[in-house]
Amino acid sequence: MTFGLHHVQLAIEPGSEDRCRAFYVGVLGLTEIPKPPALAGRGGLWLRTGGLELHLGVEPGFRPARKAHPGILADDLDALADRLHRHGAEVEWDDGFPGHRRFYTHDCLGNRLEFLSPA
Numbered sequence: 001m002t003f004g005l006h007h008v009q010l011a012i013e014p015g016s017e018d019r020c021r022a023f024y025v026g027v028l029g030l031t032e033i034p035k036p037p038a039l040a041g042r043g044g045l046w047l048r049t050g051g052l053e054l055h056l057g058v059e060p061g062f063r064p065a066r067k068a069h070p071g072i073l074a075d076d077l078d079a080l081a082d083r084l085h086r087h088g089a090e091v092e093w094d095d096g097f098p099g100h101r102r103f104y105t106h107d108c109l110g111n112r113l114e115f116l117s118p119a
Contacts (some may be wrong), residue, residue, distance in 0.1 A: 008053075011057055012111075033046045033053075041059040059097065064109055069111070072116070102117070103116075
């Protein structure tokens with residue numbers, strides 16, 4: 001038996017799709033993909049870049065994930081960190097993962113994101 005990862009879902013607050021779109025598409029450069037018609041009425045949005053797919057799902061009573069997070073591979077961490085800084089996002093570098101460079105940031109709703117690259 002083998003497993004692979006199809007997508008990661010993060011919770012978002014009701015009505016925040018436009019703010020999330022501005023961050024994930026406008027700042028990070030992900031591409032929004034259409035949700036299947038049976039799921040579109042639930043709100044949220046789906047995003048993709050390369051082999052990564054993120055689903056942002058509306059959650060009543062939303063609270064940002066401060067500890068749980070996706071670990072997202074990036075090929076140019078320095079350029080990404082600069083882009084995030086230019087858009088007002090804080091970047092926290094962390095050298096605690098041997099063999100990797102990485103940093104943490106938060107999306108527009110406070111969800112934690114980790115970006116990393118093999119050293």
